[in-house]
Amino acid sequence: ILNVEQSPQSLHVQEGDSTNFTCSFPSSNFYALHWYRWETAKSPEALFVMTLNGDEKKKGRISATLNTKEGYSYLYIKGSQPEDSATYLCAPIGAGGTSYGKLTFGQGTILTVHP
Amino acid sequence: DTEVTQTPKHLVMGMTNKKSLKCEQHMGHRAMYWYKQKAKKPPELMFVYSYEKLSINESVPSRFSPECPNSSLLNLHLHALQPEDSALYLCASSQVRGGADTQYFGPGTRLTVL
Numbered sequence: 001i002l003n004v005e006q007s008p009q010s011l012h013v014q015e016g017d018s019t020n021f022t023c024s025f026p027s028s029n030f031y032a033l034h035w036y037r038w039e040t041a042k043s044p045e046a047l048f049v050m051t052l053n054g055d056e057k058k059k060g061r062i063s064a065t066l067n068t069k070e071g072y073s074y075l076y077i078k079g080s081q082p083e084d085s086a087t088y089l090c091a092p093i094g095a096g097g098t099s100y101g102k103l104t105f106g107q108g109t110i111l112t113v114h115p
Numbered sequence: 116d117t118e119v120t121q122t123p124k125h126l127v128m129g130m131t132n133k134k135s136l137k138c139e140q141h142m143g144h145r146a147m148y149w150y151k152q153k154a155k156k157p158p159e160l161m162f163v164y165s166y167e168k169l170s171i172n173e174s175v176p177s178r179f180s181p182e183c184p185n186s187s188l189l190n191l192h193l194h195a196l197q198p199e200d201s202a203l204y205l206c207a208s209s210q211v212r213g214g215a216d217t218q219y220f221g222p223g224t225r226l227t228v229l
Binding site for chain 1: 146171220
């Protein structure tokens with residue numbers, strides 16, 4: 001069973017602030033890390049899939065980095081907007097066997113951006 | 116189009132009822148998933164189908180019975196559920212069952228068991 005931790009649990013920021021949160025996961029048997037954004041009453045939306053140590057991905061104002069050796073990933077949001085308010089979930093996937101293709105989600109970080 | 120559809124949106128059932136949840140995708144994906152999400156918890160994997168064959172069952176009670184009749188359709192048959200089975204049931208699909216394949220989620224079915 002993968003132990004995935006996300007911090008902080010929740011975050012309140014003002015519009016225009018930049019923010020970041022962390023996902024920690026076991027570094028052994030790592031294959032890939034997925035980030036999702038989940039707005040209330042909507043489908044979870046895939047943000048990034050990251051596989052390589054040192055990987056950096058960007059989508060608009062959101063970016064993510066990956067450190068597989070120490071088992072963590074950071075998600076950054078630059079100039080937060082109210083529409084960024086959502087729960088951000090990370091999910092590592094292990095390599096091979098029964099864990100292949102199996103997303104194990106962290107508890108998520110709930111972001112609220114105040115106008 | 117990256118849409119996964121789920122029906123119904125909401126379902127209320129008694130403990131003796133039999134009902135089914137339906138999930139559909141038309142992206143040509145060959146892997147489909149059922150997740151269960153309880154309030155204030157992250158989604159937890161229940162089942163994975165790969166090329167219409169069940170490849171992962173996360174020790175789910177037999178009162179939940181998955182079925183994949185074709186590559187576009189995934190059902191979850193429910194029978195003799197308990198009130199603690201009330202949750203949001205999410206379906207997802209990906210190109211194949213793989214570590215780096217994005218899983219696309221549907222909006223879920225909110226199930227209440229009375």
